[in-house]
Amino acid sequence: MTQATVQATDLMLGISDLNVYYGESHILRNVDLNVPFGQMVCLIGRNGVGKTTLLKTIMGLLSPRTGNIVLGDQPDGMASPRSITKLTPDRRAKLGIGYVPQGREIIPRVSVKDNLLLGLEAKPEGRKGNESIPEEIFELFPVLKTMLSRMGGDLSGGQQQQLAIARALMGKPRLLVLDEPTEGIQPSIILEIEAAVKRIIAATGISVLLVEQHLHFVRQADKYYAMQKGGIVASGSTKELSREVIQRFLAV
Amino acid sequence: MSTLLEGLFNGISIGSVLLIAALGLAIIFGLMGVINLAHGELIMLGAYSTFVVQNIFKLFGDPWFDFYIIVAIPVAFVVSAAVGIILERGAIRFLYGRPLETLLATWGVSLILQQFVRSVSWLLVISLGIFCLLFFGGMQLVKSRTDWQRVKTKAIALLLPLGAAIAIAFYFLLSKNSALSTPWFSSRNVDVTAPAWLRGGTDALGFQIPYARLFIIGLTLLCLLGVYWFLQRSTWGLKIRSVTQNRTMSSCLGIPTAKVDALTFALGSGLAGIAGCAVSLLGSVGPNTGQNYIIDTFMVVVVGGVGNLLGAILAAMGIGILSYLIGSGTLALVLTNLKAPQSLLDFFFFFASSSMAKVMVFALIIIFLQIKPAGLFPQKGRTAEL
Numbered sequence: 156m157t158q159a160t161v162q163a164t165d166l167m168l169g170i171s172d173l174n175v176y177y178g179e180s181h182i183l184r185n186v187d188l189n190v191p192f193g194q195m196v197c198l199i200g201r202n203g204v205g206k207t208t209l210l211k212t213i214m215g216l217l218s219p220r221t222g223n224i225v226l227g228d229q230p231d232g233m234a235s236p237r238s239i240t241k242l243t244p245d246r247r248a249k250l251g252i253g254y255v256p257q258g259r260e261i262i263p264r265v266s267v268k269d270n271l272l273l274g275l276e277a278k279p280e281g282r283k284g285n286e287s288i289p290e291e292i293f294e295l296f297p298v299l300k301t302m303l304s305r306m307g308g309d310l311s312g313g314q315q316q317q318l319a320i321a322r323a324l325m326g327k328p329r330l331l332v333l334d335e336p337t338e339g340i341q342p343s344i345i346l347e348i349e350a351a352v353k354r355i356i357a358a359t360g361i362s363v364l365l366v367e368q369h370l371h372f373v374r375q376a377d378k379y380y381a382m383q384k385g386g387i388v389a390s391g392s393t394k395e396l397s398r399e400v401i402q403r404f405l406a407v
Numbered sequence: 408m409s410t411l412l413e414g415l416f417n418g419i420s421i422g423s424v425l426l427i428a429a430l431g432l433a434i435i436f437g438l439m440g441v442i443n444l445a446h447g448e449l450i451m452l453g454a455y456s457t458f459v460v461q462n463i464f465k466l467f468g469d470p471w472f473d474f475y476i477i478v479a480i481p482v483a484f485v486v487s488a489a490v491g492i493i494l495e496r497g498a499i500r501f502l503y504g505r506p507l508e509t510l511l512a513t514w515g516v517s518l519i520l521q522q523f524v525r526s527v528s529w530l531l532v533i534s535l536g537i538f539c540l541l542f543f544g545g546m547q548l549v550k551s552r553t554d555w556q557r558v559k560t561k562a563i564a565l566l567l568p569l570g571a572a573i574a575i576a577f578y579f580l581l582s583k584n585s586a587l588s589t590p591w592f593s594s595r596n597v598d599v600t601a602p603a604w605l606r607g608g609t610d611a612l613g614f615q616i617p618y619a620r621l622f623i624i625g626l627t628l629l630c631l632l633g634v635y636w637f638l639q640r641s642t643w644g645l646k647i648r649s650v651t652q653n654r655t656m657s658s659c660l661g662i663p664t665a666k667v668d669a670l671t672f673a674l675g676s677g678l679a680g681i682a683g684c685a686v687s688l689l690g691s692v693g694p695n696t697g698q699n700y701i702i703d704t705f706m707v708v709v710v711g712g713v714g715n716l717l718g719a720i721l722a723a724m725g726i727g728i729l730s731y732l733i734g735s736g737t738l739a740l741v742l743t744n745l746k747a748p749q750s751l752l753d754f755f756f757f758f759a760s761s762s763m764a765k766v767m768v769f770a771l772i773i774i775f776l777q778i779k780p781a782g783l784f785p786q787k788g789r790t791a792e793l
Contacts, residue, residue, distance in 0.1 A: 214659050248661035260656035262649045273649050277661035284642040326661060 165191045166227050166236055167330050167362035168213070173222030175205075175212050182208050183219070184386040190330065192227065195356060195363040197376035197393065199404050205385040206366045207257055210334050213364070214254050215244040226250055226330070248277040253328030257335050257366075259315040261322075263308025267299060270307045270322055277326025291358075292321045295351045313344040320348065324355065330362045331355070337369045345369060368405060413614040414737045415728065420620040422727025423627040427685050428700045429707035429719055430630055431678030436705070437714040438651045439671055441499055442506055444513040446704060447697025448520035449676045452490055453483035453683020454692040455524055458597050473602040476684070480626070483680035490520075491676020495669050503668075517701075521694045525594040530587040534578040541570035596693035605688065619688045626685055630678060635716065637674070647671050651714075710772055712782030721783055726768060734764030 168190040175183040183205050190196045198206050211217045213224060218240075225236040226247075239247050248254070253274075262270055271292065275282040293300040296317040302310060310318060316336055323331060333352070337345040349372050355361060367373050379396055381389040381404040389400060428450055435443045457479040464475035494516055502509045545566040549558060582588050601619055608617040638644040650657045650667045658664045686696065707726060711718030732738045736759035742752055758767045779785070 216655055216659070243663075244655070244658040245661050245663045248659055254659045256656065256659070260653055260659075262652050262656065264652055265645070265648055269645055269649075273645065273657075273660050273662070276646070281661075282642050322660070 166225065167192050167194075168227070168364065169223075169225045169236060170209075170213070171223050171225075173209070173212065173219050173224070175208055175217055175219045175222075177208075182385050183212065184384070186222070186385075186387055188380055188387060190362050190364050191378075192362055193356075193360045194377040195352075195365060195375065197365045197367055197373050197379045198382060199367065199373060199379055200382035201404065204382045206382055207334055208385075209382075210254075210256075210332055210364070210366060213247075213332060214252065215239070215242060215247050226252070245276075248326065248328075249279055251277075251327075251329035253277065253323030253326055253331045255316075255319045255323050255331070255333045255336060257338065259312070259319045261307040261310070261315045261318055263306065265307055266303065267305050267307055267310065267318060268303040270318060271299070271325055274322035274325025277323075277328065288325070292324065295324075295354060296321050313340045316340055316344070316348060317351070320351065327359075328361065330364065333363065333365045333367075335366050335368065337367065337372060345372070349375065370401065370405065373405070409613040410737065410741075412612055414732055414735070416612070416614075416616060416620075417735070418728030418731040419724060420624060420727070421731055422724040423624045424682075424686060424689065425703055425707050425727055426720060426723035427623065427627040427630060428679070428682040429704040429723060430627075430634060431675040431682065432704045433675075433708050433711070433714075433716060433719045434634070434678065435672060435675035436708050437716075437719070438647065439668070439675075440506075440651075440713075441503070441672075442510045442513065443494075443499075443675075444510060444701065445494060445517040445520060445697075446675075446679055447699070447701035448517045449487045449491060449679035449697070450683040450686065450700055451524065451692070451694065451697035452520065453487045453680030454599070454687040454696055455592065455597075455683070456483040456486040456680065457684045457687045458592075458599050458692060461599055473604060476602055476605070476688075480681055480684050483684040484677040485680070487680025487683065488673040488677035491679075492669055492673045494676070495672035499672070500665070500668060517697065521697070524592055524694045526590055527592065528588050528590050530578060530581055530584070533587075534574045537577055538570045538574035541573060542566050545570070592694075594694060596691040598691045599687040601688050623685045623688065626681070630681060631716070631720065634674075634678070638716075643667075643670060647674075706769075706772060710775065710782055712784035715782070715784045718782055718784040726772075729771070730761070730764045730768050733758050733767050734761040735759070 166189055168188075170186060170188040173183055173186040174181070186205075186209060188196075188198075188209070198209070200206055208217060212219055222240070223238055224240045226239045227236050239250060242250075262273065265273070268288065271288050272282065272286065275286055288303075298314055299318060299321055302314065307315070307318065320331075320333070320336065331352075336348055336352070340348070352363065352365075353375060356363060363376075365372070365376060373379065374393055374396070376393045379390060379393050380387050381400065383404065389404065431449070432443065432446050435441050435446065457476070460479040460482050461472075461475050464472050464478070494513075498512050498516065499509060502512060546562065549555060549562040549566075552558065605619045605622055608615050608620075610616070636644075638648065646657070646662050646667050647670070649660070650662060650664050651671070654664055657667075682700075683692075683696075686692075686700070703726070707719055707723045710726065711720070711722035733755070736756065739752060739755035739759050742755060758764055776782075
């Protein structure tokens with residue numbers, strides 16, 4: 156699928172002409188990116204090309220100098236997409252963006268259970284205080300069930316990564332934003348996380364925007380965008396992801 | 408045995424005053440990391456609120472007057488919390504992550520608050536009201552325009568001097584009117600009369616236990632339980648803990664961090680108000696009351712280990728008991744009975760007054776912090792940062 160065939164109403168997330176600066180240094184240059192409903196889009200590129208900056212801008216942690224970010228308003232995609240460029244991160248989360256940042260960012264001195272419950276804050280009505288953790292979460296990540304009373308900061312990297320994804324899912328997001336979920340994690344856990352993400356997509360029809368270096372995981376996506384020096388330099392279906400493109404844009 | 412119990416009780420009693428005063432700071436400094444030098448003035452405002460409530464209840468006559476303290480506690484909480492919210496929204500939120508500027512700003516606020524209670528009169532309140540009406544009302548009107556962002560600075564530049572000028576003109580125009588311009592409290596100290604059931608004491612354990620002291624110990628316990636429950640069990644408590652530990656991620660989870668900051672600050676300030684209510688029972692209240700407590704409260708929080716309630720409890724009790732044992736000369740007396748060498752006795756008798764005891768306690772704290780710089784309970788585990 157090329158960009159031209161994507162109808163505006165099919166968009167979960169649309170980014171147009173985005174320019175982001177850190178002080179005076181120009182980081183993102185005229186970035187255009189679309190995530191269609193129910194699809195998994197993967198963003199690839201070597202270190203330092205601006206992938207994480209792009210995701211942070213989507214979450215509202217950085218504000219763009221120019222450009223627009225729109226979010227599909229209704230799950231069925233019929234309503235006109237609304238601009239979220241000016242909203243604070245917490246408002247964006249409440250509109251249905253679940254964020255799994257690089258480095259996991261687990262709340263360290265809060266129990267695993269409370270970390271999961273904090274994910275409920277992203278629901279439009281917030282957390283009531285009497286909810287419990289749904290079984291699906293433990294089906295996806297069985298390891299969490301045995302650690303509910305442990306402090307979040309005491310878990311290992313792989314466990315924290317699973318907790319971060321589970322926490323994002325608690326708020327029932329419509330778009331899941333994953334920043335290098337396999338970074339620094341042992342191969343068997345990578346497969347587990349990969350399988351979990353695939354099951355989530357199959358079960359909920361969620362849209363996913365993924366930043367990834369791990370080739371096997373990249374191949375699971377429907378569509379890829381490749382970044383270089385702060386701009387998008389290639390895009391297309393991952394089926395067409397040739398050896399040459401991988402050589403150029405993935406640090407292998 | 409009786410001497411020991413008496414020392415323990417008096418120590419706990421001093422400690423509980425320290426603790427109730429430090430509890431709010433343990434939240435503001437310990438959890439948010441904000442150095443709030445105006446904390447003492449928030450205590451002072453709580454004490455003055457108690458004074459005002461007492462005067463209102465005096466009008467009702469005798470059976471009601473006995474219960475004014477029950478009303479004064481929530482009133483003091485609300486008054487201090489409201490001032491705390493104004494302080495946070497108006498000044499501190501622009502200074503998060505800049506401790507030096509926060510320190511200076513809150514020190515300035517503490518001076519403003521001290522002078523405010525000295526000179527507050529109906530005229531001053533009305534003038535401030537006029538200024539707020541003109542400035543914030545005008546800003547609201549401008550905000551409803553579509554090109555709000557563009558005219559924002561112009562609007563402030565126009566409305567701020569205009570509102571201030573009208574309010575100041577009004578103030579000087581009516582300042583001849585003595586009924587309006589008489590200060591409410593003036594700079595003299597005021598006295599809060601304890602209700603009848605808090606006066607006097609009991610000799611049950613062989614020494615004098617004033618009821619007011621027992622009341623403060625009870626109040627401290629109640630506040631501790633309340634704070635513990637709120638932080639550990641309530642949904643807002645979880646949000647507060649989450650925001651204080653990882654602000655950016657918390658906002659990405661959908662937690663409105665600005666609201667949580669304001670609430671946390673309001674809670675800490677409100678607790679300072681309750682502390683003010685408690686200290687008003689111990690002696691007269693003046694504009695400088697807060698200054699007497701601010702150093703002690705910071706000591707408690709620092710010795711306890713920042714961000715740790717249990718540490719604050721132990722530190723307050725430790726400092727309280729130590730200052731009583733040294734200051735009252737109990738330690739010196741015990742040593743005399745033990746036939747300690749004369750030089751040691753002279754040393755402890757030298758420190759046997761409440762102000763000299765403070766010198767010794769502070770010296771001990773300095774030594775303690777050399778050994779454990781992060782306090783009694785430093786953060787542990789994988790996530791501990793130094």
